[in-house]
Structure formats: C-alpha cells, structure tokens
Amino acid sequence: MSITLRQMRAFSVVARTASFTIAARQLNLTQSAVSMLVQQLEDTMGLKLFDRTRNAITLTEAGRQLLPLARRMLDDLRQIEEGASDLRTLRSGMLRVVAPQLMACTWVAGVLGRFEQAHPTVGLRLVDATADDIVGTVRRGDAELGIGPERPTGDDVTRSFLMNVPMRLVCAASHPLAERQTVSWHELRDERWVVYSGDFSRYVEQRLHEHDTSLSMQTATEVSYLTTALALVGTGMGVATVPDYARGFAGNFGIRFIALRAPALNREFFVYQRRGLALSPAAEAFAQMLRRAGTRRGAAAQAA
Template sequence: MTVTLKGLRAFSSVARLGSFTRAAGLLHITQPALTVQIRQLEAALGLRLLDRTPHGAEPTAAGRELARSLEPLLRELDQTVSSLQDLAARRRGAARLAALPSVASGLLPPAMARLRATHPELHVRLHEAVTGQIYEMVRAGQVDLGIATDLKPGGELTVDPLFRDQILALLPPDHPLAERKAIPLALLAGERLLLLEPDSSIRRLVDDAFAREGRMVTPAQEAVHSGTLVGMAQAGLGIALLPSTAAELRMAPELAARPLGPPGIHRMVGLVRRGGRSLPPAAEALAEALRAEAALLAPPPRRPPNPPLRRAARLSPPPRRAG
C-alpha cells in the first residue's frame, strides 16, 4: 500500500503507450503483473489513474496530471543514477592527489598516461607537498590519496607501500668519486653537497643517514627544487643528492649518478589514504595505475599478497572498518 518506483514507472509506461499489454512488453513483465502494479499504485494514491477501454487504457485527469509531473522526475532520477554508474565505472570523476615533488616528476607522469589510456575521462588534481603536509591533507579529506614516504603515521591514516628508491649522488663523470660503483657516506662528507631544503623528506633522510654515522651535514647549497640542484651540479658547484626516481636526474645525462653506501640511503614511498574510508572510483583507478607503474621499477616492491587498497566497486564483502 505504498508508492513504488516500479509502480510509477509502470504507470508512466502505460500512460505513454495507452495499453497495458504493450507497456508490459516494454517493461519485460506480463500483462497481469502490470495490472496488479497499476492497481496497487492507484490504491496507494486513492485515485483512479487510468480508464480501461476496450482499445487499451487512457489516463484520467488525475492520471494525466501525474504523468506530466512524473516524466521529468523519472528522467532526472535515471540521469542521476546513470551518472553515478559512470562514476562507478570510472567513466567520470577526479582523483585528488597529494604527492611528493620527486614522485610528481618521476612516477606520476607515466602513471597518469597509463590512467588516461585505460580511463580517458578521469582527471587528476595534483597537489605537490612534503610528507607532513601530505599526511595532513589526506587526514583532512582535502585529497583522496597521498604519495609520501612511509613513516607509519598513527591515527586514521593507512599507508600501503608503493616502491622503494634510493638516494643517488649526481656528480661530474671526471670526479674522482665517480669511479666507484657506490659512494660511502664517509667520503661524501668532505665534498661540497647540494641538498634540498630541510623540510624535504629526502633532506631529512640524508641528514638522518649522516647522523647515524656521527656526522653533521653542512650543505654547500640548498634549494627547493630538484632541478635547481641538478643545474648546480651541471655547473660544477658540487655533488647533488637526489632520489633515484626523480625525473630531474634525466635532465643531465652527462653527469654520473652513483648510489651511496653501503648500506646506502633508501626510502619507502607509499600510498596514503584514510583508513576506514573507501576511495572514490577515480582515486582507486589512479592508485591502480600508480601500483602498476611502480611494479615496473626493479626490484618490485615487497607487497602483501592482497593489494591493501580494495576496489570500492567490488561491494561484497565490504571493506572492514579501520583497524
């Protein structure tokens, strides 16, 4: 005894076609089922909506009124639903991403190209930031996804490993240290070092590594952008320390790039998201593209057998809440 979407659609079809039988065919049900549907709708409204004639059915005044109001409503509802299904099918939507500058220049562009190939309608809204800011933006819901160093932040954030890269020293090929396959930190300490500013996660990584060997880092030059450091290294101003995945390394093919250590300086880069929250489909697609691109880096990152990011579109069983 209640108004049903099915009943309204049924009525709309009958009113439009002027026939129970034909409308039943259109709705893929039998005519008796349609008759019952209409009767229930009429009972729910307390109104006769259709006059049955020997030639079919014809809306009453009330029926015409309902049909007129109903038509745009049903159309708009269908539009809303199909728009949401577009979103679910990743034919629409934007992923809001906060990423480290090194990843934004390195891993991200090919991942975006991959995304565009598979899901051409999806957009990426990129914010470049350092790890702390990235965590904060994910926590605040300003972005769906973050790419940052894996610092195991507490609270409501979840970080899934994406790839592991290492810090490389960028130096002139005729530099004495360039003869080595890897450059010990002890030997670097006396060199003129070109480093990112202290709020960068790479800089912190470098500082920590030197500190573990009991050394203080005193950079010859600091910069915000990796490209600046590469330019300085090209000009012979010193040795730049940059992550291996940063695209800026390719700016200067004439320079030698050497790993540090042993043991070297490594960092784990991960995908950051809010635990217990499902990712929007577009962000899910971007995450997949990023993981696929990261898998091409050797060695493949150690990852648990099941991808920690579940597909939001696969609804059963739903993801457990944040743990």
C-alpha cells in the same frame, strides 16, 4: 505504503501504450502484476489515474497532470543509473592525486600517461607539493591519493607500501667525483650538502649513525624543493642525496648521479589515503596501476 519506482514505471508505460497487456510485455511482467502496481499507486496517492472501459484505457485529468512529473522522475533516475555506470566503468569521474614535485613530473607522470590512455574520459587533478605536504593534502581532502616517502600519518590517514627507491649522490659535472660509478660515505666526510627536506635529512642522519657514528652531513644550504636543490648542486654549492627517479634532470642542471655505498640507501615510498573512506573507482584503478608500476620499478632497481 510509499510510492515505488516499479509503480511509477508501470504508470508511465501503461500511459504510453494505453494497454495493460502491452505494458506487461514491455515490463516483462504479467498483466495482473501491472494492474496491481497501478492500483497500488492510485490507492497511495488517493487519485484515479486511468479511466478503464471495455475497449479503452485513457488517462484521467489527474493522470495527465501527474504523467510529466513521473516521466521526469524516471528520466532523472535513468541519468543517475547511467552516471553510476559511467563512474564504475571509468567512462567518467575525477582522479585527484598529490605527489612530490619532482616525482610528479617524472615517474608519476609516466603512470598517469598510461592511465589517461586507458581511461581518456576521466578528469585529472595533480597537486605537486613537497614531500612534507603529502599527508596534509590528503587529510584536507584536496587529493584522494597521495604518493610519497614515509611520513607520520596520524589517525585519519593510512598508507600502504608502494616501492623502494634507491637514493643517489648528486654532484656537479665539474666535481672531482663526477666520473665515479660509486662512492662511499666515508669519502664524503668533507662535502657540504644541499638539503631539501628536514625530515629526509633526519632519516639520512639516522641511517648513517646506525652504520657508523662518525658519519654525518654538513649542511651548506637548505631549500624547500628538490628541483631547487638540483639547480644549486649544479652550480657547485654542494652535493645532495636524491631519489633515483630524478636522474632524468641530470642534463638540465649539469649534474651527475652516483651510486652510494657503505651504506647504500633506499627510501620507502607509500600510497596515502583517508582512513575509512572508500576510494572512487578512478582512484582505485589508479592505485592498482601504481602498485603494478612500483613492483616493476622495484625489480628493475634491484637488477641494476
């Protein structure tokens, strides 16, 4: 027979109260049950813990020496129980998220702000990366959740749909198209493009060819980050197609956002996580908040 927590609790309370009767009331047990638990503990350890007389119950020398250890173990257990409760109720924990750089400082930042207001004692680690690095960051365990456009996942990472994001043409404020509300891809045949992701460029080319095999993008410059692409577009080095959530930076870079047509492009965004691994309570709560926000954003984009 192994030592149980019920036995250790009974031993500790009887030692504190010096009474099986009082201990039984505090433990919500019968007196005989408390006596049995203490007897089982003594039998298991091969030590007598209490001297029992008609008028008193006192600790033996072995009982006095073992009592601090028992109380320390019960206190550690209490701390574990409290810690687990804090994690479940989001009074503690750590949220680790990775998102594309510009998405991280725009749309994701807004959702994180609402999450922090709801759960101010949960810590946060936000990794801002390129869209091509999202899956790898989740795979390495550097983030529990990833947010980003469609990318190959392999067998160890899974994804779930989050939202559709409209793609817009971005040009310099001085560009001849800058005052237009919409522009067709045929009107962009002679434009030079600033490209910020090889995977995204291949996606756009594929969609264009599906619509019209004569459509393509003539690359002028290739960079790693979307913010750099926006800055170069602002200098007049070319145009780019970017997610609509980046329009908050139009004033910073002197650029204009224009709706694309023939074809209009929407990019699917997903939530990524390690396959087969349970999310922490903080990550699960944030994922639910993300999906609600994604649903609202998708509905707003369709209305626009």
